Every structure is written in structure tokens, then in C-alpha cells.
Amino acid sequence: xxxxxxxxxxxxPGLVGASFIMVFGIILRLFEIFSLGKAKEYAEVRSSGxxxxxxxxxxxxxxxxxxxxxxxAAYLFHVGLFVVIFFFMPHIxxxxxxxxxxxxxxxxxxxxxxSVLTIGGMIxxxxxxxxxxxxxxxxxxxDYLVWAVTFLPVITGYMTFHRFVGDYTCMLAIHILxxxxxxxxxxxxxxxxxxxxxxxxxxxxxxxxxxxTL
Amino acid sequence: xxxxxxxxxxxxxxxxxxxxxxxxxxxxHCGICAYACIFYxxxxxxxxxxxxxxxPMKRLWEQEYTVLGRLKKLIGLSKAITQADMEAAVELxxxxxxxxxxxxxxxxxGNDIVYMIKKMRGALTAAGLAPPELKGAAVRxxxxxxxMGFPMETLAAxxxxxxxxxxxxxxxxxxxxxxxxxxxxxxxxxxxxxxxxLAKIFKQAGVTWTFSSKAxxxxxxxxxxxxxxxxxxxxxxxxxxxEELKVKNVISPxxxxxxxxxxxxxxxxxxxxxxxxxxxxxxVLDQLREQGKLKTNACCTEEPITFHDPCQAARRGGVNxxxxxxLNMMSSNFVEMKQxxxxxxxxxxxxxxxxxxxxxxxxxxxxxxxxxxxDELGVxxxxxxxxxxxxxxEEGLENNSMDVNVIGLTEAVANHLLKENEx
Ligand code: SF4
Ligand code: SF4
Numbered sequence: 001x002x003x004x005x006x007x008x009x010x011x012x013p014g015l016v017g018a019s020f021i022m023v024f025g026i027i028l029r030l031f032e033i034f035s036l037g038k039a040k041e042y043a044e045v046r047s048s049g050x051x052x053x054x055x056x057x058x059x060x061x062x063x064x065x066x067x068x069x070x071x072x073a074a075y076l077f078h079v080g081l082f083v084v085i086f087f088f089m090p091h092i093x094x095x096x097x098x099x100x101x102x103x104x105x106x107x108x109x110x111x112x113x114x115s116v117l118t119i120g121g122m123i124x125x126x127x128x129x130x131x132x133x134x135x136x137x138x139x140x141x142x143d144y145l146v147w148a149v150t151f152l153p154v155i156t157g158y159m160t161f162h163r164f165v166g167d168y169t170c171m172l173a174i175h176i177l178x179x180x181x182x183x184x185x186x187x188x189x190x191x192x193x194x195x196x197x198x199x200x201x202x203x204x205x206x207x208x209x210x211x212x213t214l
Numbered sequence: 215x216x217x218x219x220x221x222x223x224x225x226x227x228x229x230x231x232x233x234x235x236x237x238x239x240x241x242x243h244c245g246i247c248a249y250a251c252i253f254y255x256x257x258x259x260x261x262x263x264x265x266x267x268x269x270p271m272k273r274l275w276e277q278e279y280t281v282l283g284r285l286k287k288l289i290g291l292s293k294a295i296t297q298a299d300m301e302a303a304v305e306l307x308x309x310x311x312x313x314x315x316x317x318x319x320x321x322x323x324g325n326d327i328v329y330m331i332k333k334m335r336g337a338l339t340a341a342g343l344a345p346p347e348l349k350g351a352a353v354r355x356x357x358x359x360x361x362m363g364f365p366m367e368t369l370a371a372x373x374x375x376x377x378x379x380x381x382x383x384x385x386x387x388x389x390x391x392x393x394x395x396x397x398x399x400x401x402x403x404x405x406x407x408x409x410x411x412l413a414k415i416f417k418q419a420g421v422t423w424t425f426s427s428k429a430x431x432x433x434x435x436x437x438x439x440x441x442x443x444x445x446x447x448x449x450x451x452x453x454x455x456x457e458e459l460k461v462k463n464v465i466s467p468x469x470x471x472x473x474x475x476x477x478x479x480x481x482x483x484x485x486x487x488x489x490x491x492x493x494x495x496x497x498v499l500d501q502l503r504e505q506g507k508l509k510t511n512a513c514c515t516e517e518p519i520t521f522h523d524p525c526q527a528a529r530r531g532g533v534n535x536x537x538x539x540x541l542n543m544m545s546s547n548f549v550e551m552k553q554x555x556x557x558x559x560x561x562x563x564x565x566x567x568x569x570x571x572x573x574x575x576x577x578x579x580x581x582x583x584x585x586x587x588x589d590e591l592g593v594x595x596x597x598x599x600x601x602x603x604x605x606x607x608e609e610g611l612e613n614n615s616m617d618v619n620v621i622g623l624t625e626a627v628a629n630h631l632l633k634e635n636e637x
Pocket of ligand 1: 324
């Protein structure tokens with residue numbers, strides 16, 4: 001298999017397969033969660049809780065200034081990932097080929113800045129797993145694997161864009177393959193927070209809302 | 215025969231619901247929840263990270279309720295929960311957590327951590343590991359009718375004393391009145407001025423009320439133990455008493471955990487809605503204020519006062535505004551602590567922690583947060599609305615040789631109204 005064939009495989013069957021596993025995995029995980037059910041509320045509630053749920057989904061996306069020191073880098077790389085994934089021209093073209101519509105891209109130099117911020121934020125977060133006591137005690141081995149699986153697409157994308165090493169076609173193929181690895185790992189690791197966060201915030205926020213705290 | 219370990223594990227398994235699964239699926243192991251917890255911030259000990267308390271529960275969820283976890287267990291990559299795991303969890307879930315729920319306010323993915331800690335407590339209780347102090351209190355509450363183990367006669371004596379002092383008749387077992395009042399043990403024997411205070415306030419407002427000789431204890435140790443069956447027994451006693459007296463409203467005393475048990479947990483542990491409404495005493499007083507029934511031409515005091523929110527009434531129970539309305543009525547100089555209402559720092563005595571002998575040293579250390587909050591304001595008076603908070607604050611202030619008064623809000627309101635009557 002040469003570089004071109006590898007790239008074509010990654011863009012074609014590879015992507016289809018990874019997408020399938022990701023979607024299947026997410027559905028499975030959602031089923032695992034919702035099938036457990038939730039006890040009926042018999043206490044007389046102060047509100048339906050819907051507002052509290054929605055408020056929490058939005059509010060917890062905004063970091064509390066008091067905790068900025070501990071969570072700033074992590075927020076930064078989440079924002080960076082979002083911008084780079086959804087506003088880099090070649091990515092938008094890829095989405096367009098699947099979805100059939102597109103949206104404006106950000107200029108490359110801005111994407112470049114966000115890429116660097118993402119890389120920096122991720123490295124800092126990794127280091128804090130060793131240095132921050134409460135983070136260290138929560139850390140399990142798979143946290144490092146998950147970190148690596150997330151970091152790979154970022155770093156290979158950055159290298160491809162800047163043509164740092166060797167063959168562009170080969171680099172691009174590696175980049176796409178690393179994204180596919182991420183897609184496969186996502187539902188089955190703590191990366192599931194990328195979708196379950198909304199469920200968690202909803203449950204917590206609506207419970208607070210029902211009691212009248214939110 | 216199942217061993218108690220098995221019973222604990224089975225209870226834990228049954229307690230895992232959709233919110234729990236979603237919380238474990240979402241946790242990114244960031245450790246931020248630690249910064250919300252006084253046990254971590256005041257000691258710096260990483261083991262007190264809130265989510266870290268739930269390791270056995272997380273493992274069990276993974277093994278039982280995820281496909282990948284089952285595979286891991288099958289090939290021996292994931293170990294079963296042992297007696298030692300459960301024993302270690304006692305310290306982290308009973309002895310160093312007040313179930314204050316502050317951690318649940320700041321988790322970036324929105325996990326309600328204390329929701330799971332309460333379930334974990336239930337499993338530990340099922341495994342026979344609940345602290346003896348709590349077990350004892352639960353037995354006394356159900357058998358004797360009060361967590362301190364005194365009989366109804368003790369309350370009746372306090373009622374007679376209050377009648378004598380105030381000259382107001384106080385009902386016991388009077389049917390068809392507006393409200394049935396519950397108290398916590400500490401209020402009956404220690405802060406008994408609350409009985410006379412309420413008699414005065416209700417008389418002035420034209421409200422009718424009664425105690426019940428069948429149920430007067432509002433504190434519910436079963437809730438601290440996470441033991442729904444024990445909690446339910448006590449709730450059933452209260453429901454039966456209220457039904458017998460045909461009251462439409464039941465008043466929870468100031469005590470935050472009592473309010474949580476009666477108002478929010480109660481209907482859920484007995485599995486049916488109440489035929490009456492439940493109000494926190496401060497909610498009732500604020501309603502009376504709003505209806506103009508607490509009218510007073512007494513001047514508000516200018517002395518700066520602050521307020522300590524009981525976690526279970528304010529953050530977890532939703533009573534955040536009424537106390538502030540009342541305080542502003544009484545004082546022109548009510549100042550808030552930097553973090554208050556839903557984000558208030560716990561006093562360190564709730565969740566049963568204050569009743570555990572083992573925790574004495576730890577409680578001294580974690581009180582420093584509250585001390586700093588009060589120091590910052592430079593006030594001489596802290597008002598609160600929970601007998602447990604009040605005891606913890608008084609003890610903490612004394613240990614730190616701080617010359618600060620602690621008073622209960624109900625009592626403060628009564629004193630304020632009385633002032634008018636005298637002038
Ligand atoms: S703050 Fe939330 S996500 Fe972070 S470790 Fe605690 S529970 Fe997990
Ligand atoms: S409920 Fe309160 S004491 Fe318990 S872990 Fe959370 S913040 Fe700490």
C-alpha cells in the first residue's frame with residue numbers, strides 16, 4: 001500500500017468504519033445510561049426543573065473565575081479543539097461532503113493560534129495530572145491513553161498543516177487515521193463526557209430547579 | 215444467607231440509576247470538586263476529593279452496567295469490591311463528608327456528587343458499617359420518638375414552661391389547626407426558647423398550631439445513614455400524626471437536615487405524595503411577613519449581622535430568600551459572607567459528622583473556613599437557622615476564642631417583634 005492508497009483508505013472505508021463504531025458506541029452508552037431509569041419524584045416540587053436544567057447546561061460551560069487557575073488550561077484546549085475542528089477550511093470541506101452544507105471558515109492564522117493554544121493547554125493539563133494533588137488522586141492509567149489519543153490528531157494535524165515532516169500525503173493519512181482512532185475510543189472511554197456532560201448537567205440542574213435553588 | 219458485604223454490594227447495585235451512570239460516564243477525573251470541599255481545602259489531603267470517595271461505586275457501575283466493564287471483569291482486569299474497600303469508604307463517606315453538596319455546585323461536567331455519596335452511605339449501612347452513633351440515634355428516634363432518646367414528656371414539660379413564661383396556651387394534639395410543628399431534639403432540650411418564640415409570633419399573626427404527641431422529632435438519622443427503610447419509618451410516624459390531626463400544613467424546624475428529610479426525601483422514601491404541605495419554619499415566617507402579619511414599627515438595628523446558610527435548607531433545599539427578607543426587616547446592616555446562599559461554605563458539623571466522636575479533631579481543622587468568612591466581615595453576630603449549625607458555630611468560635619454571638623433566626627424574629635410590643 002503506498003501513501004495515496006493509504007490516504008484513500010483512511011478517507012473512504014476507514015472513515016466510514018470509524019463513524020459507524022462511534023455512532024453505535026454512543027447509542028450503546030446512551031442506552032446503558034437511560035435504561036437504568038430514575039425514581040419518580042413524589043415531593044411537591046417548586047418548578048418543573050426545566051429551567052434549572054437548561055441553566056446548568058449553559059452555566060457550567062463558563063468557568064468560575066475562582067477556579068480559573070485549576071481549570072483554565074483545560075477550558076482553553078476545549079475551546080481550541082472546538083475552533084480548530086469546526087472552523088478550519090479543510091475540515092469544513094470534509095463536513096460539507098458528508099452533510100451537504102457548509103459555514104464560513106476562520107483565516108488560517110487564527111486557526112494556527114488556536115492550535116498552539118490547544119497543544120499548550122493539553123500539555124499543561126497532562127503535567128497537572130502529576131502536580132495537582134486532587135487531580136493526581138483521581139488519575140487512572142487510562143487517563144494517559146485518552147490524553148494521547150486526543151493529542152495525536154492535534155499534533156499530526158499541526159504537523160501536516162506546517163509540512164514539518166516528510167511526505168504531505170502520508171502525514172495527512174496519518175492525521176486522518178489518528179482522528180479515526182479518537183472516534184473509536186470516544187464512546188468507550190471517559191471521552192464519553194463529550195455527550196454525557198449534557199445529561200449530567202440536566203439531571204443535576206433540574207433537581208436543583210425542582211427544589212428552587214436554580 | 216448473604217454476608218453483610220454482599221448486602222452492601224447489592225444495595226449499591228440497586229442504587230445505581232440513570233443519573234449515577236451519567237455522572238460516572240461524565241467524570242473527567244479533573245479533581246476540581248476538591249476545591250469546593252472544606253475537608254480538602256482546609257487540610258490539603260487529596261483523599262478528601264469528593265469524587266474520590268466513590269471509587270467502589272464507580273467500579274461497581276462499570277462492572278455491572280457497562281459492556282466494556284463487564285468484559286474487563288470477565289478477563290480479570292477489574293477487581294471485585296472487597297470488605298476492605300467498603301471499610302475504607304466509611305471514613306470518606308461518613309466521617310469526612312457533611313453531605314453539604316457544595317462539590318455538586320462546581321463540577322464542570324455537572325455531576326451531583328453528593329447524590330451518590332448518600333447512596334454510598336446507604337450501601338455501607340447495609341453492609342453493617344454505619345457509625346454506631348448514627349445507628350443509636352436512629353433506634354432512639356424510632357423507638358423513643360426523639361434522637362436524643364427523651365420521651366414525649368420532656369417536650370410536654372418544655373411546652374408547659376413556655377406557656378408559663380409567655381402566658382400563651384400552646385396546643386398538643388389539637389386537631390384541625392393551621393399547622394403541626396415538628397422540632398429537632400436539640401431545639402427541645404437546648405434551644406428551647408424557640409417554643410416560646412413561636413408561640414408569641416403565631417399569636418400575634420393569628421395562626422393556629424399544635425404539637426403532636428405521636429411525632430415531634432424532625433431530625434432523621436436514617437437519612438444520614440442513607441437507609442431509606444429507617445428514614446421511611448420515621449416519616450410514616452409523622453404522616454400518621456398529621457393525618458390524625460387533620461392538618462393541612464406541617465412545619466419543619468430550622469434544622470437543615472430535618473427539612474431535607476421531611477420536605478424532599480420523605481415522600482420519596484415512603485413512595486407516595488403527602489396529603490399535606492411541608493414548609494420550613496423560616497418560609498412560614500416570611501409568608502407571614504409578606505401578608506403583613508409580622509408588622510412591626512420597631513426600628514431595625516444598625517449593628518452589623520451576617521447569616522450562615524444551613525446547606526440542606528439553602529443549597530440543597532431551596533430556602534434561600536426568605537431568611538434574607540426577614541434579616542433585612544430586622545437589620546439595616548445585614549452583610550453577606552463572600553460565599554453565601556447556594557454557594558455557602560458548610561460549618562462542618564452536618565450530615566451526622568458532628569455527632570461522631572472520631573471527627574472531633576478534623577472538625578476543628580475544617581472550621582477555619584467559616585472562621586475566615588466571619589473574620590473578614592468583622593461582625594459580632596452570626597444568625598443561622600439550624601440547631602446543628604448553631605452548635606457547630608458556637609463550638610468553633612469558642613475553640614478559636616472569637617467573641618461572636620450565634621443566634622437562631624426564629625428567636626431573632628421573636629425578639630424583634632417583642633421589642634415593638636414593649637415600646
Ligand atoms: S469535578 Fe466533576 S469531573 Fe472533575 S473529578 Fe470531580 S466529579 Fe469528576
Ligand atoms: S458534600 Fe460537602 S463535605 Fe461532602 S464531599 Fe461534597 S463538598 Fe465535601
